[in-house]
Amino acid sequence: MTKPNIGITVNQIHMKTLRILVLSILLLGFTNCKDNKQAEESTADVITGVSTYYLIRHAEKDRSDDENGDPELTQTGLGRAMHWAEILNSIPLDAVYSTDYQRTAMTASPTAIKQDIDMRYYDPQNIDIAQFKLDNLNKSVLVVGHSNTTPDFANRLLDDQIYDQFDDTNNGSIIVVTIINGMATSHRLEINCSCPSRD
Secondary structure, X not given: OOOOOHHHHHHHHHHHHHHHHHHHHHHHHHHHXXXXXXXXXXXXXXXXXXXXXXXXXXXOEOOOOOOOOOOOEOHHHHHHHHHHXXXXXXXXXXXXXXXXXXXXXXXXXXXXXXXXXXXXXXXXXXXXXXXXXXXXXXXXXXXXXXXXXXXXXHHHHHOOOOOOOOOOOOOOEEEXXXXXXXXXXXXXXXXXXXXXXXX
């Protein structure tokens, strides 16, 4: 009785196993490359573009009544609001945002009126920053807030803790955040105003 050629059979099994292993690796690699390419294309669709945000605090408010939680601007503050409108007039804005307070709305209004833009209200405590970025992709945007919310908003746009709360007497700072293809940079400027004195 002739014995079967076990060596050939084993070699054939090894070759078949090796072919399956190689094909599996190639298929897995192809699938991963395809998935990575799709992920990169999807990410590129979201972050491609240039968005610029101009963040300021409201102008000088009326401090004559400590119990008034929603004061208007002083004459100095109104002058500063007009001054912001003149400064920002050289920048074609696409949107103007303000918190729902008289002092911020009165600061934003001259700019919105001068550029014929409907002012939008936002809540800095509840805003979805990712959605805000998406809504304002490829736009130039003015955001008017408060001594604490303005630097915090900038930090959230930057995804970094860079700016501290503004001093309560500082109404002339502007933080400019630029996001180019998902990469964010910023700088802070101090703008002097020859505004009318308080009464």
